[in-house]
Amino acid sequence: KAGVTQTPRYLIKTRGQQVTLSCSPISGHRSVSWYQQTPGQGLQFLFEYFSETQRNKGNFPGRFSGRQFSNSRSEMNVSTLELGDSALYLCASSLRHGITEAFFGQGTRLTVV
């Protein structure tokens, strides 16, 4: 059974640009959550999607957005990138809305220069 797949694994962007990260959950899982991990702030919740609807949102500016498709795949977008957006972005997949066991992908490491 394939795990959570995040693409790309690494990304370098310039300040002011926008970026889109992709997450394919485990087959059959319908809930996808996104987290940002930085050395200074640790792991912080961005948002959760279930059945193509955002169910929960963390304390991040509107530059951070996401969506989920009918096949449960999710994308997150960051517009007008800032240096502080450099982080490891982790996607978690759960069977349904709400935490059963959340399985994480290997993440996308975004560097903003």
Added chain:
Amino acid sequence: AQKVTQAQTEISVVEKEDVTLDCVYETRDTTYYLFWYKQPPSGELVFLIRRNSFDEQNEISGRYSWNFQKSTSSFNFTITASQVVDSAVYFCALSETPADGTASKLTFGTGTRLQVTL
């Protein structure tokens, strides 16, 4: 607001030693879930255990064991006879329970880096 504290930033042990990673949490919810995750250098968070707030039984899985004490708001993790492969960052996490009764967002501690040497 929910909070998870992992006071131990880094622990170094020699292989075969036992090691306990501490986790203290704060929440106003009466129903909540606690988790432990392992993050090896590859970056992926590996699920280890989930415990709900009504189940205070300790759990053992091979060399891993967990001690949940609601009275002290702690959920500690012990590795018995540690091995080099146990070297990683370990995170304790607490789930928020939205009004619809389903747990959703995870609040993570700052992690404990465990270094096991020969």
